[in-house]
Amino acid sequence: METPPTDTSAAGLADNAPVDRSAAAGLWEAYRAARPELATDAEPPSVEQFGDHPELTDELLGLVIEGPKRATASLVAEFAAEGEPLPRVGSHWIACDSTGRPRAILRSTELRLAVIDEVDESFAYDEGEGDRTLAWWRDGHERYWRRATARLGFEWSPDLEIVLERFDVVWPAEIAD
Template identity: 50%
Template sequence: MSDARDLPDDLPAELADGAAAPVPPDLADGLPDDLPEPSAEDLERAERVQRFWESARGRAGLGRVVAVTGPAWGEAMAPPAWSFGDSPELADELLGLVLEGTKTGTASLVWEYDGGQEPMPAEGDLSILLDGAGEPRALVRTTEVRVVPFDEVDEEFARSEGEGDRTLASWREGHERYWRRNMPAGREFSRDMPVVCERFELLYRAP
């Protein structure tokens, strides 16, 4: 079992009042003209994520920064929203571990970021965790990021993942099985492949 991120399709972010957020001037010229038209379902999901973000950032104490500095582009937009694993069932299971405080770590492969569509995690990053139905359930903040070979992931990190019996042996077995079935194209599982070990803290959970 693994907790690699499963990102939904790119969705337009909406502000809480339903108005589309402005495009920054430095990005406007670089936007492609052939973006697919978002579906009504996509728009509704984006609105739910944005509403969650507006509520979560205030309750987590992040709104005070916006009140002092003013709502800049990055502050108005919701952070990335994603779910764990490769199935709704796994997403719900791992999210549950986060909500109960057992899971404070997640692992991914460096190779997953090769395409440039998703940036590598970094300390201080915010993320919205979705459940298996795509509903926003939690806001987390990345507290540490390390990149190590698969066979150098340690007991402490394996325990932070909160899965199975929380041992390193269980972590290796579950993640090898997961990555063998979800390996990026052109890559093969190996004991020295680079793994992103990310630690995070729970800032807010949906009521």
């Protein structure tokens, strides 16, 4: 069984590079030109990175590009802290690697709010991380959210709301579902 990382602090973790918004806009325009029937968002998509440090960011993005990761989970408080609205079914977002380079456009297919104890085996499996079990998922995510809440200035609690999101990879064409 693969073991989640044991570090629960943000100390010693390098930062990701800022996202390249110009390159992300170019990727979005290429997708809009090729798939206008899907690229109907009223606003440009958010441009984001998985994880909170380069190693994790690139590992998670690799799972997206290679195929097993088709879900993600974020604290509602993370969206609030960034002044971002919660995702909507059908909305898009651009995933960047740790250098800030946009690598994939994702389209939300399912969303729900939950707390950690309401997450099921199916969702944990669809996240594609670790050994894909619920136990691994809960342990790894709690460790991540302890770092995230510390950065946001409050303490992790298992009753914090989580956005559970499933997605499809829609662009570039060579990695699309």
